[in-house]
Amino acid sequence: MRDKTQLTRLETETVNSAKTRKPLYAARQKIFPKRASGNFRRFKWLVMTITLGIYYLAAWLPWARGPFAPDQAVLLDLANRRFYFFFIEIWPQEFFYVAGLLVMAGVGLFLITSTVGRAWCGYACPQTVWVDLFLVVERAIEGDRNARMKLDAGPWTARKLMLRVSKHTIWLVIGAATGGAWIFYFADAPTLLGELFIGTAAPVAYITVAVLTATTYTFGGLMREQVCTYMCPWPRIQAAMLDENSLTVTYNDWRGEPRSRHAKKVLAAGQPVGDCVDCNACVAVCPMGIDIRDGQQLECITCALCIDACDGVMDKLGKERGLIAYATLSDYNANMMLATAGGSSSVNPSLIRTADGLFSDKVAHFHIRKIFRPRTYVYMGLWSLIGLGLLYSLLTRDRLELNVLHDRNPQFVTLTDGSIRNGYTVKLLNMIPEPRTIVVTMQGLEGADMVVVGDDIPAGRSFAIPVEPDRLKMLRVFVRQPADQIRAPAQTFKFRVEDRASFESNEYTATFNAPEPLR
Amino acid sequence: MSDEHIDEISGVSTTGHEWDGIRELNNPLPRWWVITFYVTIVWAIGYTIAYPAWPLLHSATKGVLGYSSRNEVRNELTAAEAAKGKYISAVESKSVSEISADDGLREFAIAAGGAAFKVNCVQCHGSGAQGSKGFPNLNDDDWLWGGKAEQIQQTITHGIRFASDPDTRLSEMPAFGDIITADQIAQVSAYVASLSGKVRDASLIQPGAKVFAENCVACHGDNAKGNREFGAPDLTDAIWLYGSGETAIAAQVRAPKQGVMPAWVGRLGEIKVKELAVYVHSLGGGE
Numbered sequence: 001m002r003d004k005t006q007l008t009r010l011e012t013e014t015v016n017s018a019k020t021r022k023p024l025y026a027a028r029q030k031i032f033p034k035r036a037s038g039n040f041r042r043f044k045w046l047v048m049t050i051t052l053g054i055y056y057l058a059a060w061l062p063w064a065r066g067p068f069a070p071d072q073a074v075l076l077d078l079a080n081r082r083f084y085f086f087f088i089e090i091w092p093q094e095f096f097y098v099a100g101l102l103v104m105a106g107v108g109l110f111l112i113t114s115t116v117g118r119a120w121c122g123y124a125c126p127q128t129v130w131v132d133l134f135l136v137v138e139r140a141i142e143g144d145r146n147a148r149m150k151l152d153a154g155p156w157t158a159r160k161l162m163l164r165v166s167k168h169t170i171w172l173v174i175g176a177a178t179g180g181a182w183i184f185y186f187a188d189a190p191t192l193l194g195e196l197f198i199g200t201a202a203p204v205a206y207i208t209v210a211v212l213t214a215t216t217y218t219f220g221g222l223m224r225e226q227v228c229t230y231m232c233p234w235p236r237i238q239a240a241m242l243d244e245n246s247l248t249v250t251y252n253d254w255r256g257e258p259r260s261r262h263a264k265k266v267l268a269a270g271q272p273v274g275d276c277v278d279c280n281a282c283v284a285v286c287p288m289g290i291d292i293r294d295g296q297q298l299e300c301i302t303c304a305l306c307i308d309a310c311d312g313v314m315d316k317l318g319k320e321r322g323l324i325a326y327a328t329l330s331d332y333n334a335n336m337m338l339a340t341a342g343g344s345s346s347v348n349p350s351l352i353r354t355a356d357g358l359f360s361d362k363v364a365h366f367h368i369r370k371i372f373r374p375r376t377y378v379y380m381g382l383w384s385l386i387g388l389g390l391l392y393s394l395l396t397r398d399r400l401e402l403n404v405l406h407d408r409n410p411q412f413v414t415l416t417d418g419s420i421r422n423g424y425t426v427k428l429l430n431m432i433p434e435p436r437t438i439v440v441t442m443q444g445l446e447g448a449d450m451v452v453v454g455d456d457i458p459a460g461r462s463f464a465i466p467v468e469p470d471r472l473k474m475l476r477v478f479v480r481q482p483a484d485q486i487r488a489p490a491q492t493f494k495f496r497v498e499d500r501a502s503f504e505s506n507e508y509t510a511t512f513n514a515p516e517p518l519r
Numbered sequence: 520m521s522d523e524h525i526d527e528i529s530g531v532s533t534t535g536h537e538w539d540g541i542r543e544l545n546n547p548l549p550r551w552w553v554i555t556f557y558v559t560i561v562w563a564i565g566y567t568i569a570y571p572a573w574p575l576l577h578s579a580t581k582g583v584l585g586y587s588s589r590n591e592v593r594n595e596l597t598a599a600e601a602a603k604g605k606y607i608s609a610v611e612s613k614s615v616s617e618i619s620a621d622d623g624l625r626e627f628a629i630a631a632g633g634a635a636f637k638v639n640c641v642q643c644h645g646s647g648a649q650g651s652k653g654f655p656n657l658n659d660d661d662w663l664w665g666g667k668a669e670q671i672q673q674t675i676t677h678g679i680r681f682a683s684d685p686d687t688r689l690s691e692m693p694a695f696g697d698i699i700t701a702d703q704i705a706q707v708s709a710y711v712a713s714l715s716g717k718v719r720d721a722s723l724i725q726p727g728a729k730v731f732a733e734n735c736v737a738c739h740g741d742n743a744k745g746n747r748e749f750g751a752p753d754l755t756d757a758i759w760l761y762g763s764g765e766t767a768i769a770a771q772v773r774a775p776k777q778g779v780m781p782a783w784v785g786r787l788g789e790i791k792v793k794e795l796a797v798y799v800h801s802l803g804g805g806e
Contacts, residue, residue: 407647408647409646409647409649410645410647410648410649410656410658413649413656413658413659413803413804414656414659414757414758415659415660415661415757415758415804416659416660416661416753416756416757416758417756417757418715418756418757421658421659421803423803453801453803454622454625478803483757
């Protein structure tokens with residue numbers, strides 16, 4: 001019999017015990033990404049050149065629109081409330097096209113993310129592109145990873161000061177150029193550039209340049225990966241869009257483990273050894289400072305530079321590329337099951353290779369077919385539908401519009417001869433940058449005629465009037481119907497506008513009010 | 520309290536306060552935060568010297584920059600007046616028809632006149648200038664005293680039957696109830712009504728025409744088309760200030776209502792009256 005007073009002591013510990021508690025705040029650890037080279041790096045250079053090229057230069061492209069409109073290809077003319085994009089001119093009421101494009105961008109992002117993962121983050125996001133640009137400057141001035149680490153750890157010498165000052169100066173210049181390029185989309189670029197330098201540009205231009213210089217310098221130069229990890233909501237949202245068939249940058253531990261720096265010795269000792277030589281090349285190049293071998297993580301922007309780094313090492317070792325590769329979760333899991341014999345053992349490289357060292361037939365590889373699945377069909381369909389809808393709307397939109405406002409006070413006026421007069425404010429919108437002569441005609445309302453206030457147009461059922469290019473013309477029109485023609489207290493009729501040169505036309509159905517008949 | 524206490528976990532000293540065993544770490548504030556804080560203090564001192572700030576017994580310190588929000592309003596108002604100045608002097612020097620002919624000036628006068636109308640005229644003429652019984656509709660083409668811009672200006676300036684203005688437009692229709700018999704009133708009413716519509720008893724028209732010729736033509740004219748010299752209305756048209764139909768006409772013949780409009784020039788001044796005249800002229804009935 002055991003002594004009942006002898007209690008058993010349980011071996012347990014709280015998750016936040018005082019001994020192991022860590023502060024919630026962690027200071028930033030500096031990251032010194034090493035220069036990578038390879039296919040993905042080349043692709044990133046290309047994307048960077050194209051995106052930055054578009055951003056810095058698009059405002060300077062000319063586009064002839066005739067004498068009555070600006071000749072800048074892309075221009076957001078806020079003062080005149082017009083948006084020009086090559087052959088398209090958008091009035092404020094047509095801004096839904098921009099909203100439509102944003103919806104397309106959203107659905108497009110879903111499509112891209114569900115197929116090739118966080119490609120937006122890794123290649124095209126301005127944060128990524130500008131950080132890349134800032135790193136180019138940093139490398140050119142301070143040298144590659146080791147030189148930079150040495151410089152950072154070393155004391156403040158004249159050389160260090162000189163290097164740091166020139167680096168930050170160039171960063172600031174890039175920031176200013178970035179802010180400067182932005183404002184050229186909102187005004188005539190050459191004129192604004194001149195004004196900017198002689199100090200006569202609008203204060204808002206200087207403020208915009210200053211703010212964008214500060215944000216570019218701070219985000220691209222100082223904060224870098226912290227913007228992605230702490231500030232940006234996209235990593236959370238995009239991560240939620242991945243599924244088991246989305247391509248994402250993956251460390252294939254089914255062929256890499258067990259990793260070893262002394263493969264030959266281990267092999268000689270009869271132990272299994274994977275392809276990973278634990279050289280840390282993948283960590284050194286990572287702009288986010290993470291180790292992809294720890295698996296998928298929030299910080300990973302899938303820039304694929306670790307793939308380049310690892311492929312270089314694999315080439316030197318004479319092994320197959322793709323120890324780190326774009327892979328889907330389903331392929332990865334299948335290969336893991338293969339390598340661990342259904343999860344019964346730790347990773348054993350011999351299970352995925354044949355006797356002569358090649359990959360076994362059972363190893364799953366990505367197939368392009370996996371991109372086409374119901375989910376991507378839906379995204380693609382939605383995206384195309386919106387795109388086609390916008391395109392149809394754009395190609396068939398009216399460039400001659402008409403708005404009519406009926407006078408409400410008084411609704412009608414009885415004239416001496418008993419006829420009834422109604423007043424209308426007629427707005428003619430000539431939405432092309434050329435002067436036009438518009439013919440306004442009344443349809444319906446028998447016996448009625450109209451006059452234009454303040455114009456020498458004789459009373460009639462039709463008149464022609466010139467409208468300035470790209471302008472709205474507002475007319476006061478009095479419509480008058482003889483007493484004996486009045487059919488009802490409220491009759492509808494149409495104002496029709498027509499450009500006899502282009503045969504464009506438009507109509508507006510208006511109401512004509514008359515007093516209730518006396519009983 | 521005076522003993523320095525170091526927190527075991529973080530190695531940071533605490534403030535020395537303890538609440539139920541909880542101590543507060545005495546981490547230093549970030550330097551940028553402290554610098555910003557001192558900058559705001561320096562800024563605040565400079566600000567209270569430069570701008571009105573400290574309350575005194577009867578007012579507050581004026582501030583060395585001499586800023587005042589009242590001055591700001593005053594300057595804005597002066598600037599607005601100055602911007603209107605060239606239009607106002609043009610309105611002053613030009614006649615109303617000249618103003619109506621000049622597009623920019625016309626637009627200004629209509630806007631200014633419209634605003635003045637909303638304050639001074641809507642009480643009788645209605646917010647849309649549509650009038651009501653006894654108060655003329657200013658949108659139509661029927662004018663008792665003339666529909667040219669100058670004539671409208673004259674009416675607004677001196678009013679109608681406004682006793683204290685010697686130049687006021689003046690006419691008085693006699694109360695025919697004392698002059699002709701009730702039968703004659705019925706006959707003449709039937710005749711006048713017949714000029715623009717049907718009447719109940721057609722036999723009254725013929726004798727009515729005779730009564731009309733004897734009593735009314737002096738002012739209303741042989742053809743009953745009225746006379747603007749006397750503000751005598753056209754009796755053949757569709758517009759009736761005091762109501763159409765035999766009964767309303769008979770009432771007006773028996774004991775006419777005499778509408779009064781004040782003279783506005785003394786109250787509003789020449790310029791406002793001109794603007795009002797241009798506005799009323801623009802409503803659709805101007806001649």
